[in-house]
Amino acid sequence: MRITIIGSGNVATHLAAAFKNGGHRIVQVYSREIQNAALLAYHVKAEAIDRLQDIDPETDLFVIAVKDDAIFSLGLSLAPYKKLTVHTSGATALTVLSSIMPNSGVLYPLQTLSKNKEVDFLNVPLCIEGPDEQTTRILEQLAQTISNKVYRINSAQRKVLHLAAVFACNFPNYLYEVARRLLDKQNIDFELIRPLILETAQKVQENLPVEVQTGPAVRNDENTMKMHLQMLQDEPGLQMIYELLSQGIIKNTKDGH
Amino acid sequence: MRITIIGSGNVATHLAAAFKNGGHRIVQVYSREIQNAALLAYHVKAEAIDRLQDIDPETDLFVIAVKDDAIFSLGLSLAPYKKLTVHTSGATALTVLSSIMPNSGVLYPLQTLSKNKEVDFLNVPLCIEGPDEQTTRILEQLAQTISNKVYRINSAQRKVLHLAAVFACNFPNYLYEVARRLLDKQNIDFELIRPLILETAQKVQENLPVEVQTGPAVRNDENTMKMHLQMLQDEPGLQMIYELLSQGIIKNTKDGH
Structure with a gap:
């Protein structure tokens, strides 16, 4: 053509x-x-x-x-x-x-x-x-x-696919950048965390995300979450993101999805 | 040993x-x-x-x-x-x-x-x-x-690494699950979006996340973001997550990071 x-x-x-x-x-x-x-x-x-x-x-x-x-x-x-x-x-x-x-x-x-x-x-x-x-x-x-x-x-499905792609790609990439900035402040190389990012994505190639969720929220580890929120006290925007996403994970876990 | x-x-x-x-x-x-x-x-x-x-x-x-x-x-x-x-x-x-x-x-x-x-x-x-x-x-x-x-x-660095890992792994995995649920409601297979998830993680193995950010927020595409928020009207929690993360991306872009 x-x-x-x-x-x-x-x-x-x-x-x-x-x-x-x-x-x-x-x-x-x-x-x-x-x-x-x-x-x-x-x-x-x-x-x-x-x-x-x-x-x-x-x-x-x-x-x-x-x-x-x-x-x-x-x-x-x-x-x-x-x-x-x-x-x-x-x-x-x-x-x-x-x-x-x-x-x-x-x-x-x-x-x-x-x-x-x-x-x-x-x-x-x-x-x-x-x-x-x-x-x-x-x-x-x-x-x-x-x-x-x-x-x-069709157009209706594509709209949903595009919205899902924002959650599955654009937002995770932004969170990688947040992680990079947090590490940078302590002079820790982003390189240390790259294998973690790749493995997180590789895990859901074979599994459903809910089956491989890890971290303090899925364990309902309140002390660690409280400590993390304290560490973010100078970044109210990140605190809110931390809180909202943790609540989402906790809710998913309770619902038994 | x-x-x-x-x-x-x-x-x-x-x-x-x-x-x-x-x-x-x-x-x-x-x-x-x-x-x-x-x-x-x-x-x-x-x-x-x-x-x-x-x-x-x-x-x-x-x-x-x-x-x-x-x-x-x-x-x-x-x-x-x-x-x-x-x-x-x-x-x-x-x-x-x-x-x-x-x-x-x-x-x-x-x-x-x-x-x-x-x-x-x-x-x-x-x-x-x-x-x-x-x-x-x-x-x-x-x-x-x-x-x-x-x-x-050391212990102080490890605390920050752990916090960064929550942002780089636990939260993205939750967002994958959000995407899966959005697709599921429209009977769209999660399989369609798996290559996107993997490529997003692979991109930051060589690049910094801010260099490869894509999506409506980094383009400041207000119409699309408004439409996405409307599509999420039955999910106020997801609306807030969408808004907060989009604002974060827009701010990062403006700051020229």
Whole structure:
């Protein structure tokens, strides 16, 4: 397929590379910042553009990988080309595109993607949605050229998946940063705690999280929790996080989940 | 060394196995519940006991791996044997033992250990502390027989490490469980989100967490955050967690960390 990438952020970068590796041709990369477009375009041997009027109509697929609130207006600009057009957002319904063009879909990679971190895209779960069976099948076949984990997920499910991903990825990553800062204040190297972070994630690859919960809260070890709250007395925000998450663990344990 | 294990929980189980694999002999396993002592003793070919008066004095090391608030009284019971005695707690100072016996120390495995999940103990960071250089060296050499990652960590540092571990492990694991529950309500398999959890942890093995933060909060994507809070309207506890952690990410981003 001839593919045009709209956007140059984390998702655009990884999807463009995955399509390229999957044997497709990236025609153009569009970004409002020509430097950003140029950098990604260079990596995938495409043309960089920063004006929508420069779009090459000779393409088979537009991939809109931009901030959620820019999807609709870009969709309006691309609709006249009458090409298959997908967005890549977890939080945005298919109807945002399908209401303005017949030939649209969603291709949502359920993975944390950073430009500076390579990822094995074949193992990235790809959630697809189309407006009808025919388009869904086209998207499915396309998705299977870049990932071995393709799922049909409707807009309502995708919204929940995206929310769950915030809890399973964005928030844990923030808590890693909190841990790093606490250690840093005592000149303890973050390296010491990296194996713990990895093992915590590896444990739930085979088990359910509730089965492998450890720590003071699941033991209802009140003395330790009290001591931890005291240690955080200069950080009221962290105290509240500590208290809320501990209460959640205690409640889960009591409920016998 | 001849080693006596006091306790039969997660840490006792993994340490006993590690010592056994490291070429040591486990003499006895003590637990208040004889079934628990017997199960662990069977695996490490030791004698199971549930009464302190049955302790075999022919041992070189007592490893106290029990709840924090039981360490002191067990220490009192073991002091008369005048053997090297260590506890394994992150949150407990060395002085809890060293104030009642001359020959004591700490051997704190900085890892999440569950009985039902094997772990490569050679990669588990072991934090050791002794009351003097001589004992510390003995502990260091002992620790190196079961782990390649041995660190000298004093009681004040260990307390902070333990607090950081709660943020880096126990809380993320709880958030995985929250994600699982959100998905479960929509009949979406937890399997879909497992690669995301693993990749999130793998990313910070090479990078600092703040460098690889993704999600709506770091983009300050207010519409998505508002929508997520609405989706959580029946779960006020989760709403508060969502709000607090998002605010933390936004603040981190602004501070330019």
